[in-house]
Amino acid sequence: MAEVEETLKRIQNHKGVIGTMVVNAEGIPIRTTLDNSTTVQYAGLLHQLTMKAKSTVRDIDPQNDLTFLRIRSKKHEVMVAPEVPLIPCNRKCSSPL
Amino acid sequence: MAPKTAARRMSGIPQPTARTTRKRDEDTGPDVGEGADEWTQAKTLLKPPDQLELTEAELKQEFTRILTANNPHAPQNIVRFSFKEGTYKPISFVDQLAVHFSLVGNMIPKDSDEGRRQNYRAEMTSESSQEDMEVQPSEAEGGEGGEGGKEGEPKEAESQGEVLAAEEVAEGEAEVEVEEVITPKKPTERKLTNQFNFNERASQTFNSPLRDRECQMEPPPRATFSATANQWEIYDAYMYELEKQEKTKEMEKSKGPVAKKTGMRTRRKMTSLESQSDDITKVTQAAKIVERMVNQNTYDDIAQDFKYYEDAADEYRDQEGTLLPLWKFQYDKAKRLAVTALCWNPRYKDLFAVGHGSYDFMKQNRGMLLLYTLKNPSFPEYIFSSECGIMCLDMHVNHPYLVAVGYYDGNVAIYNLKKPQSQPSYKSSAKLGKHSEPVWQVRWQKDDMDNNLNFFSVSSDGRIVSWTLVKNELMHTDIIKLNVEGTTTEGPEELNVYTIGCGTAFDFHKQIDYLFLVGTEEGKIYKCSKTYSSQFLDTFEAHNMAVDAVTWNPYHSKVFMSCSSDWTVKIWDHTIKKPMFVYDLNSAVGDIAWAPYSSTVFAAVTTDGKAHVFDLVINKYEAICNQPVVAKKKNKITHVQFNAIHPIIIVGDDRGQVTCLKLSPNLRKMPKEKKGQEVKRGPEVEVAKLDKLLNLVREVKS
Numbered sequence: 001m002a003e004v005e006e007t008l009k010r011i012q013n014h015k016g017v018i019g020t021m022v023v024n025a026e027g028i029p030i031r032t033t034l035d036n037s038t039t040v041q042y043a044g045l046l047h048q049l050t051m052k053a054k055s056t057v058r059d060i061d062p063q064n065d066l067t068f069l070r071i072r073s074k075k076h077e078v079m080v081a082p083e084v085p086l087i088p089c090n091r092k093c094s095s096p097l
Numbered sequence: 098m099a100p101k102t103a104a105r106r107m108s109g110i111p112q113p114t115a116r117t118t119r120k121r122d123e124d125t126g127p128d129v130g131e132g133a134d135e136w137t138q139a140k141t142l143l144k145p146p147d148q149l150e151l152t153e154a155e156l157k158q159e160f161t162r163i164l165t166a167n168n169p170h171a172p173q174n175i176v177r178f179s180f181k182e183g184t185y186k187p188i189s190f191v192d193q194l195a196v197h198f199s200l201v202g203n204m205i206p207k208d209s210d211e212g213r214r215q216n217y218r219a220e221m222t223s224e225s226s227q228e229d230m231e232v233q234p235s236e237a238e239g240g241e242g243g244e245g246g247k248e249g250e251p252k253e254a255e256s257q258g259e260v261l262a263a264e265e266v267a268e269g270e271a272e273v274e275v276e277e278v279i280t281p282k283k284p285t286e287r288k289l290t291n292q293f294n295f296n297e298r299a300s301q302t303f304n305s306p307l308r309d310r311e312c313q314m315e316p317p318p319r320a321t322f323s324a325t326a327n328q329w330e331i332y333d334a335y336m337y338e339l340e341k342q343e344k345t346k347e348m349e350k351s352k353g354p355v356a357k358k359t360g361m362r363t364r365r366k367m368t369s370l371e372s373q374s375d376d377i378t379k380v381t382q383a384a385k386i387v388e389r390m391v392n393q394n395t396y397d398d399i400a401q402d403f404k405y406y407e408d409a410a411d412e413y414r415d416q417e418g419t420l421l422p423l424w425k426f427q428y429d430k431a432k433r434l435a436v437t438a439l440c441w442n443p444r445y446k447d448l449f450a451v452g453h454g455s456y457d458f459m460k461q462n463r464g465m466l467l468l469y470t471l472k473n474p475s476f477p478e479y480i481f482s483s484e485c486g487i488m489c490l491d492m493h494v495n496h497p498y499l500v501a502v503g504y505y506d507g508n509v510a511i512y513n514l515k516k517p518q519s520q521p522s523y524k525s526s527a528k529l530g531k532h533s534e535p536v537w538q539v540r541w542q543k544d545d546m547d548n549n550l551n552f553f554s555v556s557s558d559g560r561i562v563s564w565t566l567v568k569n570e571l572m573h574t575d576i577i578k579l580n581v582e583g584t585t586t587e588g589p590e591e592l593n594v595y596t597i598g599c600g601t602a603f604d605f606h607k608q609i610d611y612l613f614l615v616g617t618e619e620g621k622i623y624k625c626s627k628t629y630s631s632q633f634l635d636t637f638e639a640h641n642m643a644v645d646a647v648t649w650n651p652y653h654s655k656v657f658m659s660c661s662s663d664w665t666v667k668i669w670d671h672t673i674k675k676p677m678f679v680y681d682l683n684s685a686v687g688d689i690a691w692a693p694y695s696s697t698v699f700a701a702v703t704t705d706g707k708a709h710v711f712d713l714v715i716n717k718y719e720a721i722c723n724q725p726v727v728a729k730k731k732n733k734i735t736h737v738q739f740n741a742i743h744p745i746i747i748v749g750d751d752r753g754q755v756t757c758l759k760l761s762p763n764l765r766k767m768p769k770e771k772k773g774q775e776v777k778r779g780p781e782v783e784v785a786k787l788d789k790l791l792n793l794v795r796e797v798k799s
Contacts (some may be wrong), residue, residue: 007384010476014391022380055327062332068386077394081386083379 018076023047042078050080168193223288389472396474399423403471403745408761416715418722418763420708423745424474426451426755430482431465436749438490439736444497446742447471448478451755454486454505456735461486461505466512469755481512481519491552493541501552501564503536509554509564509571523571525564530573532556537601543610553605555615559597561625577630579617604647608654614671616644622659624671637674639667646688652696652783656791660686666701668713670791677791678717682709688736690746694765696783697790702726702734702748710764713790722764726756 012020012033019034027047032039054066068081171193176185205212324330393400403423411418431453438452453465464486468479486505493499498514502521508531510521525531534557541552542563551565559579565572579598602616611627612634620640623633640661650656656677660666662685667676684703692698697713701720710722727734727750736749744760 004381004384007381007388011384011388011391014388014475015395017391020387055325055329058329058332059327062329068390070390079387079390081383081390083383 046078046080050082054082166193168195170195385473388476392473392475396424399474403743403757403759406759408763411761411763414763416721416763418710418761418765420710420722420724420726420746420758420760420764422726423757423759424471426469426474426477426757427753428465428467428477428480431467431753434462434465434486434753435733435751436735436753436755437464437486437488438502439738439747439749439755440490440492440500441738441740441747442468442492442497443494443741445470446740449738449740449747449755450490450492450500451477451749452487452490452502453753454488456751464504466490466500466502468514471757479514481521483510483521488535489538489554491539491541493550495544496550499541499550501539501541501554503532503539503554503556505535507532507534507536507556507558509536509539509552511550511566511571523566523569525571525573529571530562530575532558532560532562534558534599538603540603540605542605553603553613555600555603557599557601557618559599561600561603561615563627575630576627577625579615579623599643601643602646602659604649604657606649606654607651614647614649614657616647616659616661618643620644620661620663622647622669635671637669639669639676640665645686648689648691650696650787651691651693653787654784656696656787658689658691658699660689660701662686664703678713680709680711680718680720682707687734690737690739692739693741694744696787698764700737700739700746702737704733706732706734706750708734708737708746708748708758710760712764712766714786715766717790722761726758727752727754 008020008022008031011017019032019038021029021034021039021042022031023029023043023046027043029039029043034042049071050066050069053069057064057066066082068079071078071080171191173191175188175191177188178184179186205215207213207216402421406421408419408421431451434453435455436451437454437456438450440450440452442448442450448468448470451467451469453467455462455464464483466479466481466483466487467477469477483504485508487502488505489503491501493501500512500514501509502512503509508525510524513522516522532554536554536556539552539554541550545551545565547567549565549567551563553561553563553576555561561576561579563574563576565574579600598621599618600615601618604614606612606614613625613627615623615625616639617623620638620642622637622639622644624635624637625633639659640663642661642663644659644661647657647659650658655670655672656668657671658666658668664682664685666680666682666686666689668678669676680701682701682703684705684707687702687704689699689701692700695712695714699711701709701711703709706725706727708722708724708726709720711720715721726748732750732752734748734750737746739746744765745757746760747755747757749755
């Protein structure tokens with residue numbers, strides 16, 4: 001468990017990372033470094049998007065699975081990694097390009 | 098007039114008829130006839146107290162009374178608002194009708210619809226039994242009026258006279274109209290009832306009042322269920338079923354209650370672990386991925402270079418090449434430790450292991466074993482620390498999670514990467530025959546006949562030991578003792594005391610299993626066999642100083658290379674005592690490595706921080722690349738390794754840093770394709786290439 005914490009801390013301290021978030025299977029944020037409103041907003045939106053992306057990938061080939069999702073915008077980049085086993089769990093962190 | 102007549106009457110005269118009295122109205126004088134009564138009755142005029150007082154003249158006045166048909170109660174001055182003029186106007190004509198009594202009757206004309214309907218209904222009920230008479234249905238006439246009456250009459254007259262009825266029916270046939278909705282056949286039967294004696298008695302039962310009795314259950318619990326049927330959901334369902342089936346099969350297969358019990362226990366353990374573990378632990382995998390993603394972003398340009406950059410300047414550089422620095426790997430806690438060993442993972446080509454320790458005899462500290470991946474340059478994947486410096490390591494080919502290490506204190510250990518503990522899984526000890534000097538090299542061997550893992554180690558104490566992992570214990574077997582030949586001194590009691598040489602490097606032949614080379618501190622290289630423990634197959638007087646490394650050529654079975662602190666790198670053919678090629682690098686050579694893609698390319702690193710790459714095909718006498726790799730001048734490079742598939746090398750220095758460099762195209766040259774000829778790749782070509790070179794040299798020498 002400590003390793004996960006370490007990893008999260010490292011990611012947060014990495015150059016260019018604004019915030020990190022851990023979201024559980026229902027889309028409820030478990031842990032975040034951002035403020036509440038932002039967290040809730042990101043959690044809700046990204047959860048749905050990730051589900052959709054995962055559904056898309058698997059629909060095309062059921063043996064395939066979504067590894068991660070990057071959304072690059074003008075200002076930021078959002079990276080989401082869903083948990084690989086059947087328990088979907090979102091991660092997000094954003095960093096400017 | 099009234100008072101007068103009243104007065105007359107009161108005179109007491111027996112009352113004549115009203116007429117006569119009236120006639121005598123005018124007579125006021127006393128009559129003889131009346132005289133009789135005069136004295137019986139006094140002439141008193143009784144006036145009601147509220148009698149109207151009138152004068153005589155008024156009394157004689159004649160009033161005309163006319164009888165009109167006007168309603169005295171009708172209002173005479175009704176006004177209505179006229180919108181046209183905007184004023185109230187009196188109505189000229191007022192209704193003078195006075196209704197004294199009104200009664201709504203319930204008689205309907207026979208000819209009307211309702212009348213006919215009722216008639217018909219009456220007939221229906223009364224004629225249901227009789228079937229004699231039938232009024233044939235005729236076409237419905239357009240007009241519905243008027244015939245009902247005729248119909249009714251003949252029917253009623255049936256009971257009285259059939260003939261009559263028949264006649265009339267015949268008459269009325271054409272004119273009989275069909276009742277609106279009713280069936281064409283008209284029952285003309287009529288119950289013959291005795292009109293005089295017939296008595297109908299009806300009684301009605303009590304109609305029980307209707308009462309609604311309702312019963313309502315609790316509605317069943319409802320839940321909304323929605324699901325999507327995607328390709329992958331179907332697939333998952335199938336997979337799940339399959340797994341379940343396989344599990345049941347396995348359960349059946351495992352015989353004996355013991356196995357089942359252990360199965361149950363492990364399952365229970367699993368479930369308890371799962372329930373205890375926090376949600377956060379499920380994120381490990383995802384966290385790793387995100388970390389790599391972030392690193393990819395940060396080191397994006399390096400990653401691009403690694404993959405795609407080919408130094409275009411090489412075309413102009415006339416066979417010389419360069420090394421492009423890519424990533425630098427370092428870890429805080431290993432900063433003060435030198436890199437003592439490097440090894441790429443044989444299965445996962447982006448994973449490599451770094452052993453940290455110290456070459457300094459005086460400053461012996463702790464050690465570390467780190468495993469990095471190219472995907473994450475900022476942090477090692479696995480970290481193991483030990484009390485003693487690690488001097489060498491090797492990864493098993495078939496079990497890429499097993500790492501054998503040798504320590505400075507002479508111990509050896511095996512780390513299992515699959516297990517999260519930071520301690521080695523198996524470790525040797527003094528009891529178990531550890532070396533008494535630092536272990537300089539370890540190498541995994543093929544599994545022995547009992548399928549036990551085993552590896553070899555070489556150390557300065559002159560022993561080459563084979564370690565076997567038997568039932569979770571390391572067992573050692575001395576393979577050979579390095580005796581320095583020619584130095585046997587005769588001891589006092591005719592004992593032969595051998596001076597033991599110190600092994601510093603060894604390498605096993607790729608194809609010939611039992612053959613291996615050992616380099617010593619004295620600068621000799623021994624060719625040994627695993628089977629002969631007392632004697633060497635051959636000895637090479639290789640160097641003047643300690644041999645730092647020996648490696649067999651990956652393609653050519655006869656060629657090997659050695660390097661030493663005496664600044665030289667030598668290439669040998671193991672059948673010939675003298676080296677084929679000798680290179681002087683102006684500085685102590687730390688390590689050498691053959692390239693995996695070509696039999697003629699190799700790299701050497703020196704303590705002055707330079708990396709040298711040679712390609713014998715291109716230039717037999719000089720390096721084609723000679724490049725300082727490490728930043729600080731005092732930094733010594735200790736080890737070098739080629740990656741099996743990528744054109745990169747990793748270089749470790751004594752500051753604990755590992756630098757990754759990309760080989761420019763010139764360093765990776767493959768034999769040129771001759772037009773029209775098929776390009777041959779593969780070991781044979783390499784071997785042939787090297788052979789050609791060697792032959793040249795041999796000819797020259799001989």
